Amino acid sequence: MNSGREAVNTHREAVNPPRTDARRRHDPQVRGFASDNYAGAHPEVLAALALANGGHQIAYGEDDYTGHLQQVIRGHFGAGAEAFPVFNGTGANVVALQALTDRWGAVICAESAHINVDEGGAPERMGGLKLLTVATPDGKLTPELIDRQAYGWDDEHRAMPQVVSITQNTELGTVYTPDEVRAICEHAHGHGMKVHLDGARIANAAASLDVPMRAFTNAVGVDVLSFGGTKNGALFGEAVVVLNRDAVSHMKHLRKLSMQLASKMRFVSVQLEALLAKDLWLRNARHANEMAQRLAEGVRAVHGVEILYPVEANAVFARLPHDVSERLQKRYRFYFWDEAAGDVRWMCAFDTTEDDVDGFVAALKEEMAD
Numbered sequence: 001m002n003s004g005r006e007a008v009n010t011h012r013e014a015v016n017p018p019r020t021d022a023r024r025r026h027d028p029q030v031r032g033f034a035s036d037n038y039a040g041a042h043p044e045v046l047a048a049l050a051l052a053n054g055g056h057q058i059a060y061g062e063d064d065y066t067g068h069l070q071q072v073i074r075g076h077f078g079a080g081a082e083a084f085p086v087f088n089g090t091g092a093n094v095v096a097l098q099a100l101t102d103r104w105g106a107v108i109c110a111e112s113a114h115i116n117v118d119e120g121g122a123p124e125r126m127g128g129l130k131l132l133t134v135a136t137p138d139g140k141l142t143p144e145l146i147d148r149q150a151y152g153w154d155d156e157h158r159a160m161p162q163v164v165s166i167t168q169n170t171e172l173g174t175v176y177t178p179d180e181v182r183a184i185c186e187h188a189h190g191h192g193m194k195v196h197l198d199g200a201r202i203a204n205a206a207a208s209l210d211v212p213m214r215a216f217t218n219a220v221g222v223d224v225l226s227f228g229g230t231k232n233g234a235l236f237g238e239a240v241v242v243l244n245r246d247a248v249s250h251m252k253h254l255r256k257l258s259m260q261l262a263s264k265m266r267f268v269s270v271q272l273e274a275l276l277a278k279d280l281w282l283r284n285a286r287h288a289n290e291m292a293q294r295l296a297e298g299v300r301a302v303h304g305v306e307i308l309y310p311v312e313a314n315a316v317f318a319r320l321p322h323d324v325s326e327r328l329q330k331r332y333r334f335y336f337w338d339e340a341a342g343d344v345r346w347m348c349a350f351d352t353t354e355d356d357v358d359g360f361v362a363a364l365k366e367e368m369a370d
Helices: 002-015 043-052 064-077 089-100 178-190 202-209 251-257 266-276 280-300 322-329 354-369
Strands: 082-086 105-110 130-134 160-167 194-199 224-227 238-242 315-319 335-338 343-347
Touching: 043 266, 064 082, 064 238, 064 266, 082 089, 082 251, 082 266, 089 160, 089 194, 089 224, 089 238, 089 251, 160 178, 178 194, 194 202, 202 280, 238 251, 266 280, 280 315, 280 343, 280 354, 322 354
Parallel strands: 105 130, 105 160, 160 194, 194 224
Antiparallel strands: 082 238, 224 238, 315 343, 335 343
16 A cells, blocks of 8 residues: 555656745856866756655664665675765765774875865864875875885874875876776785775776776775765765775774764765666766866867866866966856966866867867957
8 A cells, every 4th residue: 555655646746846945046057167066966866865765764874775885885896895874075084094093193195185185174183183295296196105104103203104095086187097006005004004095086087997996996905995976976975985894993983973974874875876876977977087088178279278187087287377267267167276376177077068168168268369
């Protein structure tokens, strides 16, 4: 009887969508290149959320959707992987790094790493961690660069290096190859350190390399992964994915202590399932990457604009006259990366269209001509 009643209700909602007093407050035709976070949620993700709604499910992660998510995650990252859904990327990184360190521990990362420059000091203030940063030419660490901070384990006057954290793809839009990640993991493990991978854009990296995500994570020695969903089409929600259970302790308690335990966790988990159950994650990432390549090709034809780094995922970094950027920002939103140098960042998302890119390139040409 219940299934029949549900079918009737579903039919009614399809014919007469649920009423709401909310109103659209934005123009959906307005586009920008500031961040892949600016994009809305993918329609398939929204459909999954509606599917998970209705009725009662056990709270705090004991629901059917979070249980099934473990199977989906293991399909991508191996039988030993375990996912802990969280609200956002900063939360994923802070929880993951806490789980890998002692109170006196430190994390080696690139100077440009998100945990260092874009999380308001959360790893240090909330996680109690010391970040040992290294300048890199392209956002990527190497064993040689890691060694600039990998010392002093017996020196009680220095925070102990216990973790190497890398970002895939990096904050500068570059991508580590599986062999590069393997070399970092072997080097870090040889020093008794663990490896964390910030995978806010892990899908874009896999699409760029044309390999499964496991090829540059658990297969090469990464211990813990922050898996990103929001930049890839989710409404909200990421996950800490433990790849090496021996490397962490008390994940459940740390997630709660860090205010990242969702009561209605089914609505985080079902989004990640929608992305990962088949190939939505890869379709979205491939499209965003392709739009970035189209944007880069268009920009290269504009005299006076310099592309700064290899375009390997969904980001284009460029240098152009400051006044041109300011005028262009009035037409398309984007951010300065280094305002003093005139460096900017342009991001493409799963919903960026060819017309969006072509319109932006045309506007850039107009402003450069002026």
